[in-house]
Amino acid sequence: MTMRIPQCDPKASYLAHKVEIDAAIGAVLERGRYILGPEVEAFEREFAAYLGVEHSVGVASGTDALTLALRACQVKAGDGVLTVSHTAVATVAAIELAGAVPVLVDIDPANFCVDSNALEDAVSRDWGVPLKAVIAVHLYGHPADMPAVMAIARSHGLAVIEDCAQSHGASVCGRMTGAWGDMAAFSFYPTKNLGALGDGGAVATNDPRLAERVRLLREYGWRERYVSSLAGMNSRLDELQAAILRVKLRYLDRDNAQRRELGSVYNKVLTDTNLGLPGTSEAAVHVYHQYVVRSAQRDRLRDWLREQGVGTLIHYPQPVHTQPAYRGRIPHAGLDRTEAAVREILSLPMYPELTLEQASEVGQLAAAFSGR
Ligand SMILES: *Cc1c(COP(=O)(O)O)cnc(C)c1O
Numbered sequence: 261m262t263m264r265i266p267q268c269d270p271k272a273s274y275l276a277h278k279v280e281i282d283a284a285i286g287a288v289l290e291r292g293r294y295i296l297g298p299e300v301e302a303f304e305r306e307f308a309a310y311l312g313v314e315h316s317v318g319v320a321s322g323t324d325a326l327t328l329a330l331r332a333c334q335v336k337a338g339d340g341v342l343t344v345s346h347t348a349v350a351t352v353a354a355i356e357l358a359g360a361v362p363v364l365v366d367i368d369p370a371n372f373c374v375d376s377n378a379l380e381d382a383v384s385r386d387w388g389v390p391l392k393a394v395i396a397v398h399l400y401g402h403p404a405d406m407p408a409v410m411a412i413a414r415s416h417g418l419a420v421i422e423d424c425a426q427s428h429g430a431s432v433c434g435r436m437t438g439a440w441g442d443m444a445a446f447s448f449y450p451t452k453n454l455g456a457l458g459d460g461g462a463v464a465t466n467d468p469r470l471a472e473r474v475r476l477l478r479e480y481g482w483r484e485r486y487v488s489s490l491a492g493m494n495s496r497l498d499e500l501q502a503a504i505l506r507v508k509l510r511y512l513d514r515d516n517a518q519r520r521e522l523g524s525v526y527n528k529v530l531t532d533t534n535l536g537l538p539g540t541s542e543a544a545v546h547v548y549h550q551y552v553v554r555s556a557q558r559d560r561l562r563d564w565l566r567e568q569g570v571g572t573l574i575h576y577p578q579p580v581h582t583q584p585a586y587r588g589r590i591p592h593a594g595l596d597r598t599e600a601a602v603r604e605i606l607s608l609p610m611y612p613e614l615t616l617e618q619a620s621e622v623g624q625l626a627a628a629f630s631g632r
Contacts, residue, residue, distance in 0.1 A: 264569030270450035272613035284503040299502035315471035318497030322447020325461035326354030329443040332473040340389035345579040364592035376408035393419040398427030401549035426549035456501040515612035519548040529623030554604040
């Protein structure tokens, strides 16, 4: 069923920049260089400058960015990596792809990101595996509490990798997400705040040696062509996606500003309803990758909105530790707040081409269901 107002609309983003994107694609096709060429190099420079870091390395997806970041940080088979269960499964899948063991901790329900007390607790427990790193996920576009995460990780000698797949342009204490940890992983899946028209990802870091390791690992460990100095893989970013991303990067701040406007429309229309609204921590700049409300009658609210032609999604319907592939075998701390959130969350329509009027209408429909 197509919705009058969909939950997301990646085609609208293409159409909004069609002339520039078509020209960028045409130029790449004519140039005849299709993998790891001048567009990728230019995008890597521009994206690093945007983040305020020294290096960014284009890779094939956000999942690969996380996996390669873990490998670059020398996380080895059997090492433990702390993260949350309330995230895209990719965060946990990447830890296992690197051969490591995910150890999952609970979230702070105020912003759906890792709870620093739960993290503090988890780092000093014996999990039967040596803990080597933390992946802090900036979920829904809200930054995790990076000052606390960095302090905890540093005092226990853990590497910090930021999962920025949902937080392009978000910041906390005046510093961009992606510029806090040892490394950061970005996804450019089409619906992300910075989205390509296919798969793509990037790793960001200030450390030239870590950047160099990712550069080698993404192409078979080649320093010299056809001679592997590290056991790597193929995770290259292609020129078409890089050219498209260079266009889209120029509009990222404007798009995020529109997402924030949409967020304030929702906040305004939905105050005084019985819905739980997303908070923004002090010192945080939220980029509303998703606008997520909580309702005890979530499934009925979702059906009601669908009947009105309004699309919603649940990010995510099952925490990773209860999904069939992971159930019963992933070490985790108490995850009561994760499990409670998952029953109540609902992502309302959110994308930069959504109009303020449409957001107001969606908010009023949700408010009519929820009672003022
Ligand atoms: C999208 C996403 C990823 C994975 O990115 P892909 O490009 O789809 O591999 C990882 N973590 C989070 C939080 C995501 O939202």
